[in-house]
Amino acid sequence: MEDFAPTGAAALWEFDDGMTDPARTQLQRWVGTPGMSALARHMAGGLAIKTSVLVTRVRNKGDGWRLDMDSPDQDQSASEGPFDALVLALPAEQAAPLLAPVAAALAVEATAARTAPCWAGLFAFDRRFNTPFEARRFGADEALAWVVRETGKPGRTGSEAWVVHASSAWSRANLDLTPQQAADALFSAFRVVVPEAPQPIWLQAHRWRYAFVETPASSPFAWDDDLRLGLCGDWRIGARVEAAWRSGDRLGAAMRSAFG
Ligand SMILES: Cc1cc2nc3c(=O)[nH]c(=O)nc-3n(C[C@H](O)[C@H](O)[C@H](O)COP(=O)(O)OP(=O)(O)OC[C@H]3O[C@@H](n4cnc5c(N)ncnc54)[C@H](O)[C@@H]3O)c2cc1C
Structure with missing residues (x-):
């Protein structure tokens, strides 16, 4: 800090x-x-960030990740992608339903956290x-x-x-x-x-x-190299903002190695 x-x-x-x-x-x-x-x-400066949208579904048919989104500003839902990798930095309870159709093992981890x-x-x-x-x-x-x-x-x-x-x-x-x-x-x-x-x-x-x-997860982050899908957030470690930071930092390092 x-x-x-x-x-x-x-x-x-x-x-x-x-x-x-x-x-x-x-x-x-x-x-x-x-x-x-x-x-x-401050940390988000210079990044392209979309706010006030709810991601309702994530999917990957082998050509990259696509996100379906609802926005309160738009009548219709929108879809974005494909993306090379996907990171869900959401509370476990909100990550679990998005994960269930695409990554059963990660969904189980998220469901176990409280x-x-x-x-x-x-x-x-x-x-x-x-x-x-x-x-x-x-x-x-x-x-x-x-x-x-x-x-x-x-x-x-x-x-x-x-x-x-x-x-x-x-x-x-x-x-x-x-x-x-x-x-x-x-x-x-x-x-x-x-x-x-x-x-x-x-x-x-x-x-x-x-x-x-x-009840945190048993590891500070998750990264599935085959799916190119990562999970981070405070729920991986504990109830502090420092935990969210450390989790994201560790996932970032793992992704840098995975992407070479
Ligand atoms: C009232 C309150 C006070 C706190 N005070 C402190 C404190 O003093 N010190 C401290 O260390 N910690 C504090 N915390 C805890 C701290 O805020 C969290 O540890 C930290 O914010 C976790 O960061 P995160 O990135 O893991 O998740 P979050 O900050 O929860 O970020 C996840 C984001 O994802 C969004 N999201 C969820 N689902 C979807 C979806 N489907 N589509 C799109 N977006 C979605 C959420 O709206 C949220 O903005 C406090 C928490 C609360 C609620």
């Missing part, structure tokens, strides 16, 4: 988690700036308020797993904002709430751990159905 700092796409964030152990109170993490998507946008959902809440306030911590993690059996003063991170501007992540257990138990119901419930839970918070001027919740890997 140090490499990204000079580009402005990342910065070191120092925060206090308010824990009693003085050695642990001042923590450091790298974050994307001015938001997390800046990192991916990812927990996460309801995330964002609350905006018209004023800053004092709290004993800037960010704090909670136990797995609590409603909230993590709360953070978003505006305390480097590069963030605008009104006071906090982000919360519900625990996997809470998110699973409340998967079918509407976003409004989830936002209200998450704010009630937030108020328990941050009683200093006033009424928000704005609140929103988003459900990430495949958020945190619980």
Whole structure:
């Protein structure tokens, strides 16, 4: 991440988690700036990328990979290809149905992995308020797993904002709430751990159905040389963005050797 700092796409964030152990109170993490998507946008510079399309089918009749896609902007579905190789960097649960018709063994691997959902809440306030911590993690059996003063991170501007992540257990138990119901419930839970918070001027919740890997695959990536088909993503290793990076990096090295 140090490499990204000079580009402005990342910065070191120092925060206090308010824990009693003085050695642990001042923590450091790298974050994307001015938001997390800046990192991916920076890395994607110069690449031809198509966004906001859903790949509904992948197929290969021996002349290369073709993708069938649905786009919300177009009435008709589209198809692209042929391509020499295909990499699926998707959550296991979303890779599995695409793999099943074309690579049964890889589909089995993807089906064995398991990812927990996460309801995330964002609350905006018209004023800053004092709290004993800037960010704090909670136990797995609590409603909230993590709360953070978003505006305390480097590069963030605008009104006071906090982000919360519900625990996997809470998110699973409340998967079918509407976003409004989830936002209200998450704010009630937030108020328990941050009683200093006033009424928000704005609140929103988003459900990430495949958020945190619980049961990863047994190897950091998969590459089938005959099919010219690769799999990578955090689900190959564990529930961190570093895992996604390492998995893709390892797959890239394997593909460079395969392509000579
Ligand atoms: C709310 C939240 C907070 C998090 N916070 C942290 C954190 O603080 N630190 C940390 O290390 N990690 C965090 N993570 C985890 C981190 O985001 C993941 O580990 C990382 O994004 C995984 O990267 P990936 O490339 O494997 O998959 P993803 O980032 O999930 O990327 C896969 C992409 O493929 C797309 N896709 C899926 N199916 C299709 C299809 N059929 N067609 C087209 N596109 C498709 C998805 O929409 C998605 O954009 C967080 C995750 C969530 C949900």
